[in-house]
Amino acid sequence: SPLIQLPHIVPRAVEGFECFNASLPNITIYATGGTIAGSAGSADQTTGYQSGALGIRTLIEAVPQLCNVSNVKGIQIVNVDSGDINSTILTNLTQQIQKDLDNPFMQGAVVTHGTDTLEESAFFLDLTIASEKPVVVVGSMRPATALSADGPINLLSAVKLAVNKNAKGRGTMIVLNDRIASARFTVKTNANAVDTFKAEEQGFLGVFEDINPLFFYPPSRPLGHRYFNITSRPFQTPMPKVDVLYGHQEVSPEIFQAAVDSGAKGIVLAGLGAGYWPSVALKSLEAVVNKTGIPVVASRRTAWGYVEGQEWGINAGFLNPSKSRIQLQLALENKLSNQEIKNIFEL
Ligand SMILES: NC(=O)C[C@H](N)C(=O)O
Structure with missing residues (x-):
């Protein structure tokens, strides 16, 4: 049902909205950049373009259908390639979204984001926002200027998802290519393809049919979900540095100490198979x-799988290295002990 019905509250709600219809729900779109805001020199150029070139107003204006489903307010958080997103930007984003969702007039939040690190930011928001209302992170693989750009349909899908009554209680979701995906499990699997976001083992939460969301199952949160309250931390302060180290044949045993020497307060390992390391490297790690x-979290360099039983560290379970890094950083920021961190990862 529409959130805004009483005439006397309309003027307050109108403020800041790009389009307004008292019978429609309210959504804020937080823009951070990426290819969805990317601009190339020609319509047939799909590489070598500038990420984060177009502002949120341009993205909203390109999809007039948005205003048929929701009142949309656009907020430009940053406008960067997703490789430049960091813990201060993410803290700022969490704090703004939390405040927004705590407002009874707001129905949900949509975040536009580059796809390269989208799996990290979506997981960060999933762990730090406390609300039943939907948070949807959306990107695209083709720049806004391209033939068959996927950004506009993905943005409309994301907004339709954020206002959908079945979308509540599912935490942060990812939308690309007609799929609804879980922030916890979904990763970017292909550097170029439009159907890149997948969770091979856990699957999708749902799909879009005629640009309308359809869920497979009722709402639930993934096992192992843990909330970190960062609403009052100063967002300008970076979170503790966590490095990810990649295992391979002939890996240098010195890399672990090098990470500590460069300021890492935690380490995540993309280990071989189910978290293993060559014997020489393992000795120096220990x-x-x-x-x-x-704290050292043992994850894997394989795309999928489960890591357990590595005695020298904390086992990542199903979390891949990039998601393990986010959770370890939040755990360190919240001053959890190594044992408490172990309890979070090893459920
Ligand atoms: N498809 C994309 O959005 C890739 C871009 N380099 C980014 O992550 O910002």
């Missing part, structure tokens, strides 16, 4: 862990 007490 020495660093024993000497510094730094």
Whole structure:
């Protein structure tokens, strides 16, 4: 049902909205950049374009259908390639979205984002926003100027999802290519393809049919979900540095100490198979862990799988390295002990 019905509250709600109809729900679109806001020199150029070139007003104006489903307010958080998103930008985003969703007149939030690190930001929002209302992160693989650009339909899908009554209680979701995906499990699997976001083992939450969301199951949160309250931390302060190290044949045993020396307060390992390391490297890893007490999370370099049983560290379970890094950073920011961090990861 529409959130705004009483005439006397209309003027307050109108403020800041790009389009307004008292019978429609209210959504805020937070724009951060990426290819969905990307601009190339010609319509047939799909690489080498500038990410984060167009502002949120341009993105909204390109999809007039948005105003048929929702009142949309656009907020430009930053306008960057997603490689430049960091913990201060994400803290700012969480704090603004939380405030917004706590407002009874707001129905949900949509975040536009580059796809390269979208899986990290979506997971961050999932862990730091406390609300039943939907948070939807959306991107595109083709710049806004391209033939068959996927951004406009993805944006309309995201807004339709954010106002859908079945979308509540599912945490943060990811929308691209007619799919609804879980922020916890979904990753970018292909550097170029439009159907890149997948969770091979956990699957999708639903699909879009005629640009309308259809869910497979009732709402639920994934096992292992944990909330981190960052609403009152100063957002300008970066969170503790966590490095991801990649395992391979002949890996240098010195990389663990090098990470600590460069300021890492936690380490995530993209290990071989189910979290293994070559024996020489493992010895030096154990020495660093024993000497510094730094938390080390064992994840995997394979795309999918489950990591358990690595005695020298904290086992990542189903979380891949990029998502493990986000959770470890939030755990360190919240000053959790190594044992408490272990309890969060090893459910
Ligand atoms: N498709 C994209 O959005 C890629 C872009 N480099 C980004 O992540 O910002």
